[in-house]
Amino acid sequence: MIKLGIVGTGGMANAHALAFKNINEVEIVAVCDVIEDRVRNFAKEYNINQIFTSFDEMLENCELDAISNVTPDSFHKEIALKSLNKNKHIFSEKPLAENFPDAQEMYKATLNTNCINMVNLSYRNSSGWQNLSKMIQNNELGPVRHVDASYYQSWLTCKYWGDWKAEQKWLWRLSENHGSKGVLGDLGVHIFDFASYPVGIINKINCRLKTFKDKGEKIGEYILDANDSFVSMVEFENGAIGTVSSTRFATGNVNKLDLKIYCDKGAVSMKFDDPITQGNTYSICTDINATSPNNEKGLDWKTIKTDPTPSNYERFIHSIKTGKNDQPDFKRGADIQKILDSCFISSEKDQWIDLNA
Numbered sequence: 001m002i003k004l005g006i007v008g009t010g011g012m013a014n015a016h017a018l019a020f021k022n023i024n025e026v027e028i029v030a031v032c033d034v035i036e037d038r039v040r041n042f043a044k045e046y047n048i049n050q051i052f053t054s055f056d057e058m059l060e061n062c063e064l065d066a067i068s069n070v071t072p073d074s075f076h077k078e079i080a081l082k083s084l085n086k087n088k089h090i091f092s093e094k095p096l097a098e099n100f101p102d103a104q105e106m107y108k109a110t111l112n113t114n115c116i117n118m119v120n121l122s123y124r125n126s127s128g129w130q131n132l133s134k135m136i137q138n139n140e141l142g143p144v145r146h147v148d149a150s151y152y153q154s155w156l157t158c159k160y161w162g163d164w165k166a167e168q169k170w171l172w173r174l175s176e177n178h179g180s181k182g183v184l185g186d187l188g189v190h191i192f193d194f195a196s197y198p199v200g201i202i203n204k205i206n207c208r209l210k211t212f213k214d215k216g217e218k219i220g221e222y223i224l225d226a227n228d229s230f231v232s233m234v235e236f237e238n239g240a241i242g243t244v245s246s247t248r249f250a251t252g253n254v255n256k257l258d259l260k261i262y263c264d265k266g267a268v269s270m271k272f273d274d275p276i277t278q279g280n281t282y283s284i285c286t287d288i289n290a291t292s293p294n295n296e297k298g299l300d301w302k303t304i305k306t307d308p309t310p311s312n313y314e315r316f317i318h319s320i321k322t323g324k325n326d327q328p329d330f331k332r333g334a335d336i337q338k339i340l341d342s343c344f345i346s347s348e349k350d351q352w353i354d355l356n357a
């Protein structure tokens with residue numbers, strides 16, 4: 001039995017507890033949060049025996065094999081380094097860190113241990129995307145030429161998830177002082193992984209970040225200075241080019257990831273809000289010999305259904321059992337962080353950034 005401790009018992013921790021409770025080989029033995037009431041309620045809800053309000057105390061006093069880190073972004077590094085230092089396997093929420101140097105330090109710390117390390121880039125739980133990725137990586141559709149990837153939310157214009165002006169859980173996301181890197185840090189981390197894992201390494205990037213000041217500059221203690229939208233042009237190592245973008249103003253889209261990859265011998269495409277319930281199909285068109293589009297059916301796009309893929313949570317536990325670190329690991333988390341950092345520099349300097357420089 002793998003003994004797991006969860007640190008941070010806010011919103012996302014529920015997903016961790018539910019997922020790990022569903023895996024037979026795991027026992028969640030302890031939970032920790034700096035807010036005592038919150039950790040008590042969480043422990044009660046998920047029937048967890050040991051409760052801590054200090055991570056150091058949890059590490060010191062509890063027999064644990066692995067840590068699931070669901071604290072806010074600014075605590076990811078400290079908790080990961082302490083865990084690795086005590087030889088605990090570590091499953092960290094995204095983004096891996098607040099910047100590339102920190103993420104790189106975390107990755108390097110894994111090299112001195114045999115600990116399994118993973119970062120929860122949750123859209124990897126889409127089986128359609130896993131299948132599509134293998135197909136592109138195996139060159140089954142020939143060289144990739146063009147990629148379009150977007151991640152759209154709409155909570156700045158719509159009220160599907162509540163009123164952003166009234167709730168702390170939205171306001172901190174709009175404020176750099178409160179640890180937010182804007183939509184780039186929140187959603188960009190996912191969409192850059194989503195676009196680049198199938199296609200390959202991004203070599204160059206030109207990004208424009210935008211904060212819409214006329215939505216309001218300050219609410220209470222929150223200065224609304226974090227980016228709301230970004231668009232980027234990218235060049236991949238294999239020569240393909242593409243666009244990657246995200247916004248919180250995409251009225252009509254709740255949480256939409258959209259990916260299109262165009263290759264010499266065909267194209268693949270997928271679009272979903274939820275990776276598990278809707279991400280188990282993708283579309284493919286290999287109709288390159290058609291001499292005219294069929295007016296009734298359109299070009300011949302086929303929908304492919306895919307079998308469920310192991311979730312990141314299951315991959316983490318499987319990795320502990322086999323000793324073979326699955327993806328996405330801390331190295332991948334650091335690579336994505338480098339892309340995000342380059343976006344900030346590109347937008348500020350208004351120029352292309354070479355990620356290999």
Ligand SMILES: NC(=O)c1ccc[n+]([C@@H]2O[C@H](COP(=O)([O-])OP(=O)(O)OC[C@H]3O[C@@H](n4cnc5c(N)ncnc54)[C@H](O)[C@@H]3O)[C@@H](O)[C@H]2O)c1
Pocket residue numbers: 007008009010011012013032033034035038055070071072073075093094095120121122
């Ligand atoms: N993978 C995904 O799709 C996804 C989705 C949502 C959130 N997240 C990530 O999950 C993390 C948590 O997000 P959330 O929405 O649950 O935030 P949250 O604010 O709801 O919860 C965070 C909890 O951590 C606690 N905490 C803060 N510092 C702590 C510390 N030093 N030790 C112990 N507990 C501490 C807070 O009291 C809070 O209860 C963030 O990094 C976020 O980016 C990922």
